[in-house]
Amino acid sequence: MWLPNWPILRLRRSGAASADVPAATVTSERGQRRLACVCPLAAEAGLRVGQALAEARALVPELEVHEATPEEDEAALARLAEWATRFTPLAAADTPEGLWLDIAGCGHLHGDGKGGGEEGLCAAIARRLAEVGFPARLAVAGASGAAWALARFASGNPVSVLPAGQERAALEGLPIGLLRLDDRSVAALRRVGIRTIGALARLPRGEVSARFGPVPVLRLEQAFGAAEEPIAWPMPARPWEETRRFAEPIAAPEDLTRALAWLAGRLARRLEQEGLGARRFVARFSRVDGVVPAIGIATARPVRDGAYVLKLLAGKLETVDPGFGVEMVALAAEARGPLSAAQAALDGKPDTAADLAATLDTLIARLGEGALWRPAPMGSHVPERAVGRAGPMTEVAWPAQLPDRPLRLFTPPEPIDATAPVPDDPPLLFRWRGRVHRIRAATGPERIGAEWWRRTPDPTRPLHDFIRDYYRVEDQQGGRFWVFRIGLVGAPRWFVHGVFG
Amino acid sequence: MPFVPRPLAPAALPAPAGLIAQLRRQGAAAARPGLGMGGAIGGCLPGGVLPVGALHEVGPEDGAEVQQGAVVAGFAARLLARLPGGLPWLWVAGREDLYAPGLVALGLDPGRLVLACAPDEAAVLAAMEAGLRGGAFAAVVAEAGRLSRIAARRLQLACLKHGRMGLVLHRWPYGRAAHAVEEAPSAVTRWRIGGVPSGGPFAPPRWRLALVHARGGVPGEWIVEAGERDAAYPVRVVAELADPAAAAQRRGVG
Known part of the structure; x- marks a missing residue:
C-alpha cells in the first residue's frame, strides 16, 4: 500500500497543515534548506523534492513550509499499521510512505456488498482511508516487490490486483525506478541504457551483480517472487508484561526470586491503577544460550497481590534451570479481569470465598490448571454426557432429585x-x-x-x-x-x- | 476435741493414671465438634461422636471393591453430607470416575464438591494436606492405596489445627493387588466396609461396617444399611455382630 506524500498527509490530517494550499516539508542538508516532500498541489506548481527552499519560495510564494520530522512520520505510520491489523493480522510499516499488508487468506472475511475477495478488501481499506483524507494506493501481488511497484505505478484505479504468476509480465514495462533501488543505482542503470525492469531482467544476473552489486538482482527476484522478502511484522504489544534485563546474567535462585518480586510488584501496581486482576501469570527466563524456560501459575479468581503471586511462583521456581545465567526475566499477566479493591466484611466474619480462592490457588499451582473442577449438570440423558466441568470457584446448582445413578x-x-x-x-x-x-x-x-x-x-x-x-x-x-x-x-x-x- | 471431718485435698486422692487420661480424652472429645453416628456405633467412639477435626481412614474388604472403591466412596459421601456448615468439600483422587449424579441420592450436593485429579498417590496426599491447611473446605477426601505413618501424622496435624475432617479412602489401581494397610496409628479412626446382600430388590443396600481402630474408643462391627437421604445418621445399624473380646472391652469402658 502506498500513501504518497505521507508526511504532508499526516500533517493535514492532524490539522497542522491546511488542505488547499501547496505544502512542503523541508530538511536541512549540508547547511541548505531543501524540500523533502511536496504535496500534489505544490508539484503541479513545479516544485520537486530536493529543491532549495529559497528557489521554491520564489516559484510558489504561498507555499506552506513545515519542518520534516521523520521520526513522527514513522510513528504515525506505525499507528496506521496497527489500525490496519483490523483487516489482517500481519501489517507492518514500510517507511517512508507505505504499508505492507499480508492479506493471504483474509480476503473472504472482508469486502463490501458487491463482493469480497482481495479486491473487495483493498477497496474497503482504500475507501476508509480516503474518508479520513488519506488517498492510498493499493496493489495485491504474490511477490512483495511486485506489489510495491504496482502500487506506485500511476494508473487510474487506486486498487490493482495482480493474478498469481503474472509478476514478470506485469512488471516488464515498468521503469527501473520502481524496483526499490537507491538513486545512485538507478542513475547507474539508466546510464547504461537500462530503463525498464524488463530490460534488467533480460541481462545475465551474474554480470548485473558484478557491475551494480547484489541489490538490483535481489530486488528483481523479490519483484518476481523468486526471493523471499523479510518483512518485520510488528509483534502484538504485550502491555501487561514487565521485563527486567540484567547487565550480568544471574543464576542464583535468590536472585531470580528477587527479580520476580520486583516484577510482580510493578505489575501489581499497574493492575491496581486499572482496577484489574489476572488469573494467570507467566514468568519467562531468557537464558544466555537462547533457551527461554517459563513457569506459569493460574488462580481461581483474578488476583494482583504481588506477594501472593510471588508465593505461588516461588513454588515452581525450582523447575527453572538457569543454565549459564539468565539475562532477562519477564512476568506477564494473562486472563485479566476486573478486580475492585477488596474490603473486609463489616461483620467481622472470615471471608470464606477468599480462603477458598487462596486454597484453590495453591492446589492449582500444585496440580495444574485443569486438575480442579466442580461437577456441573449438563443437558443430556446419556450418562457419560450428563456431567460437565465448571471452574472450581463456580457456584453450580444441581437438582435435588435425580434418577438413581452409580457412584x-x-x-x-x-x-x-x-x-x-x-x-x-x-x-x-x-x-x-x-x-x-x-x-x-x-x-x-x-x-x-x-x-x-x-x-x-x-x-x-x-x-x-x-x-x-x-x-x-x-x-x-x-x-x-x-x-x-x-x-x-x-x-x-x-x-x-x-x-x- | 470433737472429731471434725476434714475434706481431703484433691491432690491426695489416689487416682489411677489411666482413668485420668481417659477422662481427659473424653473431655477433649466432647469439647470438639463431632458427627453423630447413632447409638450403637457412637458407643464405640470417644464422646459418642466421630470427631470432625481429625483424620479417618476407610478401607474396603477384599474383592473387586479394593479397586472400585464405590462402597468406601458412598460411606464417605454419607459422612460428608452430614458435616455442619455450608463449606465446600474437596475430593482428591488419581482417577476421574466419581460420578456426581450418583452423589445426589446420597444427600450430597455435587455443586459444593470440588474434584481434583492428581497424578500419583504422593500428589494426592500432598493435595489433601494443602486442602486441609487452608481451612476452606469442610472436609477433604483422598483416594490412596498407601498411607505411610509420616503422611498420616502430617495429615492428622493439619486436621487438628484447622478443625477439618480428613478422610483417606484406601483404593488400589486395577490390576494391582492390595497391599496390607500399614498400621498408621495417627488416624483417629479406621473403618472397614464391605457389601452384604440386601433385603431384596427394592430394599436399601447393606454393608458390613467394622470400626477397626478408634483412638480412645473400642472396635466394633455391625451390619448397617443406608438410611433415608436426610436421616440424622449416615447409616442405620441392622445387627450388631458378636465380638466377645470387643464386647467385654466395651463393658469395661462404659
Missing part, C-alpha cells in the same frame, strides 16, 4: 460376559474382570437412547444399537452394579457401566 462410572462402559434369559430379562450371572457375579436381585430396565440430535444416521447399524437397557443388579456378595444391554434380537451385548456405593 463410579466407567467411561467407556466395560463389556461383560452375561447370561440372561431372552428376550429382555436382567442377567442371571456375569463375568467381569475375572470374577463371576451371580445376580440375586435386579431392578429395571431403564431404557436410555442415544441423543437423537447428535446421532449421525448410519444405515449399516440397526437402530437398536443406539438403545441401552439399564438394570441395577445386586450380586451374592452385595456388590451393586449398573449393567446395560445393547441389541434386542440376535446376540445382545452386555456392559457394566458403573458401581453403586
Whole structure:
C-alpha cells in the first residue's frame, strides 16, 4: 500500500497543515534548506523534492513550509499499521510512505456488498482511508516487490490486483525506478541504457551483480517472487508484561526470586491503577544460550497481590534451570479481569470465598490448571454426557432429585460376559474382570437412547444399537452394579457401566 | 476435741493414671465438634461422636471393591453430607470416575464438591494436606492405596489445627493387588466396609461396617444399611455382630 506524500498527509490530517494550499516539508542538508516532500498541489506548481527552499519560495510564494520530522512520520505510520491489523493480522510499516499488508487468506472475511475477495478488501481499506483524507494506493501481488511497484505505478484505479504468476509480465514495462533501488543505482542503470525492469531482467544476473552489486538482482527476484522478502511484522504489544534485563546474567535462585518480586510488584501496581486482576501469570527466563524456560501459575479468581503471586511462583521456581545465567526475566499477566479493591466484611466474619480462592490457588499451582473442577449438570440423558466441568470457584446448582445413578462410572462402559434369559430379562450371572457375579436381585430396565440430535444416521447399524437397557443388579456378595444391554434380537451385548456405593 | 471431718485435698486422692487420661480424652472429645453416628456405633467412639477435626481412614474388604472403591466412596459421601456448615468439600483422587449424579441420592450436593485429579498417590496426599491447611473446605477426601505413618501424622496435624475432617479412602489401581494397610496409628479412626446382600430388590443396600481402630474408643462391627437421604445418621445399624473380646472391652469402658 502506498500513501504518497505521507508526511504532508499526516500533517493535514492532524490539522497542522491546511488542505488547499501547496505544502512542503523541508530538511536541512549540508547547511541548505531543501524540500523533502511536496504535496500534489505544490508539484503541479513545479516544485520537486530536493529543491532549495529559497528557489521554491520564489516559484510558489504561498507555499506552506513545515519542518520534516521523520521520526513522527514513522510513528504515525506505525499507528496506521496497527489500525490496519483490523483487516489482517500481519501489517507492518514500510517507511517512508507505505504499508505492507499480508492479506493471504483474509480476503473472504472482508469486502463490501458487491463482493469480497482481495479486491473487495483493498477497496474497503482504500475507501476508509480516503474518508479520513488519506488517498492510498493499493496493489495485491504474490511477490512483495511486485506489489510495491504496482502500487506506485500511476494508473487510474487506486486498487490493482495482480493474478498469481503474472509478476514478470506485469512488471516488464515498468521503469527501473520502481524496483526499490537507491538513486545512485538507478542513475547507474539508466546510464547504461537500462530503463525498464524488463530490460534488467533480460541481462545475465551474474554480470548485473558484478557491475551494480547484489541489490538490483535481489530486488528483481523479490519483484518476481523468486526471493523471499523479510518483512518485520510488528509483534502484538504485550502491555501487561514487565521485563527486567540484567547487565550480568544471574543464576542464583535468590536472585531470580528477587527479580520476580520486583516484577510482580510493578505489575501489581499497574493492575491496581486499572482496577484489574489476572488469573494467570507467566514468568519467562531468557537464558544466555537462547533457551527461554517459563513457569506459569493460574488462580481461581483474578488476583494482583504481588506477594501472593510471588508465593505461588516461588513454588515452581525450582523447575527453572538457569543454565549459564539468565539475562532477562519477564512476568506477564494473562486472563485479566476486573478486580475492585477488596474490603473486609463489616461483620467481622472470615471471608470464606477468599480462603477458598487462596486454597484453590495453591492446589492449582500444585496440580495444574485443569486438575480442579466442580461437577456441573449438563443437558443430556446419556450418562457419560450428563456431567460437565465448571471452574472450581463456580457456584453450580444441581437438582435435588435425580434418577438413581452409580457412584463410579466407567467411561467407556466395560463389556461383560452375561447370561440372561431372552428376550429382555436382567442377567442371571456375569463375568467381569475375572470374577463371576451371580445376580440375586435386579431392578429395571431403564431404557436410555442415544441423543437423537447428535446421532449421525448410519444405515449399516440397526437402530437398536443406539438403545441401552439399564438394570441395577445386586450380586451374592452385595456388590451393586449398573449393567446395560445393547441389541434386542440376535446376540445382545452386555456392559457394566458403573458401581453403586 | 470433737472429731471434725476434714475434706481431703484433691491432690491426695489416689487416682489411677489411666482413668485420668481417659477422662481427659473424653473431655477433649466432647469439647470438639463431632458427627453423630447413632447409638450403637457412637458407643464405640470417644464422646459418642466421630470427631470432625481429625483424620479417618476407610478401607474396603477384599474383592473387586479394593479397586472400585464405590462402597468406601458412598460411606464417605454419607459422612460428608452430614458435616455442619455450608463449606465446600474437596475430593482428591488419581482417577476421574466419581460420578456426581450418583452423589445426589446420597444427600450430597455435587455443586459444593470440588474434584481434583492428581497424578500419583504422593500428589494426592500432598493435595489433601494443602486442602486441609487452608481451612476452606469442610472436609477433604483422598483416594490412596498407601498411607505411610509420616503422611498420616502430617495429615492428622493439619486436621487438628484447622478443625477439618480428613478422610483417606484406601483404593488400589486395577490390576494391582492390595497391599496390607500399614498400621498408621495417627488416624483417629479406621473403618472397614464391605457389601452384604440386601433385603431384596427394592430394599436399601447393606454393608458390613467394622470400626477397626478408634483412638480412645473400642472396635466394633455391625451390619448397617443406608438410611433415608436426610436421616440424622449416615447409616442405620441392622445387627450388631458378636465380638466377645470387643464386647467385654466395651463393658469395661462404659
